[in-house]
Amino acid sequence: MTDTAVPPPLASFIEKAAALLGPRGLTTDPELVAPWLTDWRGRFTGRACALASPANVEEVSALVRLCADHGVPIVPQGGNSGMSGGATPDDSGTALLLSLRRMNAIRDIDTESGRATCEAGVILQTLHEAAEAQDFRFPLTLGGKGSATVGGLISTNAGGSQVLRHGSMRALVLGLEAVLADGQVFSQLTPLKKDNRGFDLKQLLIGSEGTLGIVTAATLRLLPAVAERMVIWAGVHSLPAARALLLHCDAMEGEALEGFEVMPQASIDAVVDHLPTARPPLEGRHAWHVLIEVVADRTGVDTLRDRCEAMMAEAFEKELVEDAALSASEAQAEAFWLIRETVPPAERARGPAVQHDISVPVESMPAFVETTAPMLEAEFPGTEAIAFGHLGDGNVHYHVIAPGASDASTWNATQGKAISRRVHDLVTQWGGSISAEHGIGQLKRDELARLGDPVALSMLRAVKQALDPRGLLNPGKLV
Amino acid sequence: MTDTAVPPPLASFIEKAAALLGPRGLTTDPELVAPWLTDWRGRFTGRACALASPANVEEVSALVRLCADHGVPIVPQGGNSGMSGGATPDDSGTALLLSLRRMNAIRDIDTESGRATCEAGVILQTLHEAAEAQDFRFPLTLGGKGSATVGGLISTNAGGSQVLRHGSMRALVLGLEAVLADGQVFSQLTPLKKDNRGFDLKQLLIGSEGTLGIVTAATLRLLPAVAERMVIWAGVHSLPAARALLLHCDAMEGEALEGFEVMPQASIDAVVDHLPTARPPLEGRHAWHVLIEVVADRTGVDTLRDRCEAMMAEAFEKELVEDAALSASEAQAEAFWLIRETVPPAERARGPAVQHDISVPVESMPAFVETTAPMLEAEFPGTEAIAFGHLGDGNVHYHVIAPGASDASTWNATQGKAISRRVHDLVTQWGGSISAEHGIGQLKRDELARLGDPVALSMLRAVKQALDPRGLLNPGKLV
Structure with a gap:
């Protein structure tokens, strides 16, 4: 929350920032700032001298320069749905909360090259829908897709439930634009498939949690829309059996295998308690439940269903599974996924x-x-x-x-x-x-310091010190 | 070449290094050192105080510490087949040439997880053969595969002719071990598919040309052996037509498309002059020739040949190609590739x-x-x-x-x-x-300084300064 008595140098900074960004771009109104000072899990609450919402990269750059001039720390924030408190300021009230949410334009969807260029504040679900409208898809997805932004996903190298085939965010970022600690703009939005002018600075910024730079835009990889998908629910007697089933599915379907999620029976029970409309796909109880997603990029001679049935028949023969159900429709595929996605809230509701x-x-x-x-x-x-x-x-x-x-x-x-x-x-x-x-955010910073490899930690700290010598970018996070 | 009059501090260093590495691990014999002081294109020749060939990472680490103590610069070298003089010392004679060639063990090929762990000195072709013996493949390949080493390929983020589907070296490195400027060992050989403890230090070392650390071992991604491949040779009337053909093939075969190479008629003529036994696949002359490789990971119901014939029939209908030939056998597929691979030496032979x-x-x-x-x-x-x-x-x-x-x-x-x-x-x-x-090496360092984005250059230099403050790792290269 903002202070009523703001010390003079900070007051001068806020005045200049307000002049730079205008009334839509800067506020110190406690009612407007408060919702963004607590992380969504409710574990951390901080204070900020103001909330800035710049409209474009030029404004971000000028603002960061102003922060550097006045020694004001910056906490960048996207959808504020991170899991580690990485976008929540400390309680000193000296930091500026820098929201990227206003920069939410999808600048371009290039259907020939299969890529989307968008600003940091674009919400993941919006990107999904924009890609689908052009018969493409952005494969990364996760529970918080309705709030998570492209910038936050890149800064945390987000994962989710479709990493198996297409990788984490790191693998899907083709180009990047970011504002560095001194306000300079690192601009590599135009993707070159091959570029060996030194080590990959883009990769350095991905996953740096706003401690090395503030992501303002990105060019992302799109894939052709899926022609067909099947979701299979299987019951297995142990986790090693689930692993054996994974290897079996991988050997039979390889790159068509896009998801492989496990849940114990206790989690299924918790889901049924939490969401009474949920119907478990299998009648019996099994030590472990497995959700398998298989997709086809194009409709082939062998239908996907035939292939999945063959895959599961062989799994039965090898005694890898106790029972299994194949989704009969897209609605049922969604219903299977809903059970998986309800596990985290159902588990939290248990106490x-x-x-x-x-x-x-x-x-x-x-x-x-x-x-x-x-x-x-x-x-x-x-x-x-x-x-x-x-x-x-x-x-x-x-x-x-x-x-x-x-x-x-x-x-x-x-x-x-x-x-x-x-x-x-x-x-x-x-x-x-x-x-x-x-x-890591603020949640696991001490644990990383306690348990991290000292050599890796010293490298992380040396790079941080080199690119943000005054420590103004997201202080108290990561290292 | 080594000096006869070695200044006393260097003499003391060499004495200690000899004691550390033994006679197989260190030599100052000009005859043994000389072959490694010129890059293979013959563009750069340097001098070195000695040639070190440590046997394991502990020796590399101790040697680098010794170099740090004595202020001796280090030039790491793999197969000495780089294209930019990145492994050739300057002519001061003060640097130590550090060969990784003796560290050439393939430690493990894990067929369940599809990965190989090998030391930096393993030659690419040796890795190909070891993977093939287990029914796997390492997809990256290039002309210098008989000399290029894993460490050199990683340090330069090598590409080659199979990048289209599987990416450059960067995409194939799952784990890495490297010795840093102070002799500490960065060890992340055990791959975690997901790991978000900060930005990716492994990616920082890949492509850093030995300026941030010396790669000593790596865990690499292997793929199942290809079940079938087809190589198609096509003649097209222009480069935009070749691009249209690429998009057509990509739309029809997607991830099965592994290679797409173009050559002008003049290069085909040069190949025929240079290698009289070479027979161009097409009778007529075409402004541009295209080599297309399509692979199948498993033998399907539709044979690969049928699919390729359908793809090319449609390309003819769309008037994208003037003529085309499909390889009738693996020997012919090899012959098609040989023509492509002969283009660089044939072009060099023209003067x-x-x-x-x-x-x-x-x-x-x-x-x-x-x-x-x-x-x-x-x-x-x-x-x-x-x-x-x-x-x-x-x-x-x-x-x-x-x-x-x-x-x-x-x-x-x-x-x-x-x-x-x-x-x-x-x-x-x-x-x-x-x-x-x-x-970049030494060949393009000045051009990078002249033309590189100043923001990216300052980031490269800041990271270099942070991780090698005394500038002892491969000085005069990259930045």
């Missing part, structure tokens, strides 16, 4: 829990979950460890749920914190990452 | 010429060549401008051949240099790159 977005080498994930879940439940009596998500990427969301009558406010800060440290220790021992797809 | 490895946005390449070739031939009378190569990547090799009786030694240094500057100016005006796939 206090700590969540971890972790990865280990893909082939180690079944053993990791099977080894560590009973270990944690024994070490922290009454807790329940649940893993669900992107098995095909070696990335699960690993929740540890508090014992029945725990009070959220105290449990999270004490027991919850101890559990998170233990989970992160275990992940590190298994050669994994404490942040698979949500980034 | 003095300047070569440029350039890219522009893929869709602009036909217009770029059609506009600039006559312009250059008019500005530099008697010259002939020839472009051939990877049209699908927006990357051609652009040769300008000297007038008939020119003397190589004088023409290259005078007229040739002026032409190169002009070509680079034009490429820059068209939004392109003066180095598409060969890197």
